[in-house]
Amino acid sequence: MTKKRFQLTFTAEQDGLLLRDALKNWGISKRTLTAVKFSGGELIVNGVERTVRHLLSEGDLVTIVFPPEEVSEGISIDEGELDIVFEDETLLVINKPFDQATIPSFEHPTGTVANFAAYHLKRKGIPSTVHVVTRLDRDTSGLLCMTKNRHVHHLMDVLQKERKLQKFYVAIVHGHMKEDFLSVIAPIGRKEGSIIERKVSEEGQYAHTDVEVLKRIERGGQPFSVIRLKLHTGRTHQIRVHMSHIGHPLTGDDLYGGEKGLIQRHALHCHELLFPHPITGNMLQLTAPLPDDMSRFIHQNE
The missing domain is CATH 3.30.2350.10 (Pseudouridine synthase)
Known part of the structure; x- marks a missing residue:
């Protein structure tokens, strides 16, 4: 299966700006830029690969091709079903059942959300590890947000710090x-x-x-x-x-x-996540219905 490397494209809005500074303005972190430079990524301006010292002109088309990521050590790739509420090339939001851990631990090394998500990414040919944004306790059910790229994970962390992820x-x-x-x-x-x-x-x-x-x-x-x-x-x-x-x-x-x-x-x-999409800025309002045990408890005899 062809590996689907994540990439973003921006248009330069002024003359004489270093590509490095433009990338910072577009929200590319130093850590992400280092990975792009040294771990197999590419910086392409108008179809030509360039370095971060390249001077941009207004209207230049800049494409960032992000490097492939390896599944983190300690996360086995386990076949299992995810209840997917929303998915695109950047985000994966699921409705997690109770009695399932989010990430592997000594007590629960397999069968976690992260294990199943690693399988989901592999099956889709996405060269990435699992990036959990909103972790839930094992017995807490409901919406859990992950990203498919370290850069998008960084953007979601910024949204959380700015309290824009509700x-x-x-x-x-x-x-x-x-x-x-x-x-x-x-x-x-x-x-x-x-x-x-x-x-x-x-x-x-x-x-x-x-x-x-x-x-x-x-x-x-x-x-x-x-x-x-x-x-x-x-x-x-x-x-x-x-x-x-x-x-x-x-x-x-x-x-x-x-x-x-x-x-x-x-x-x-x-039951609900509300946040602007980290790439498009469009507001996402995602919901998950109450699980059966809570619903029965609340509505019995009605």
Whole structure:
């Protein structure tokens, strides 16, 4: 199968600008440019390969051919199905089921999203490794964004830092929340003696979550709230820690004070991503329906 190398084309808008400076203006990072120069990429101006010291003229057509990438060590290429919500030559967004890890680990070396994505890229003849933009916990379901190129990964990271990548979740928490809407702003850091657990801590990193109550329900004689959350930051376990901190832990989240029984995993689903496409700038609004376990819990007896 022919390898489909990723490339971008730009038009120079002024005379006398070094190609190197134009590339910087077009969002090409130093790391990406180094890879283009030394790892098999090409810089082509009006059909002729040039160096970064080439002086551009207004109207010059510049094509950047990005080098092929190798699948990262530790990621085996496993055949498996991905529930693809959106795909083009730059992005791959899937609806991840719960009970699947995002990337390999000692406990889950195979069968992860990254393993299946590596197979998907290979099958399509795309010479790239797996670039995960929005990682989800193993038991969190919903939208997960990946890119097919390190440059696009860089652009998506910039969008995240500028808070232009908006992430919305639906969760089921213990108790009836009094407020219909509140913002939880509380720093999050590691819990002493644990490599996994986090906690609200003055020494932690700034973290901000908006919470909106969608519905208050009772199940098995117990009160629950169905909530929609918007993440303004992306700290590890942010939603789980913040909801536990305000006294409404996620149903099924026994690590942070929730109880299993009516649902067997923490009831959290990334249902919407909203962001400008990193290449075209067009707004993308992607959604994923609630999985069966959460939907049944919310809508039983209706």
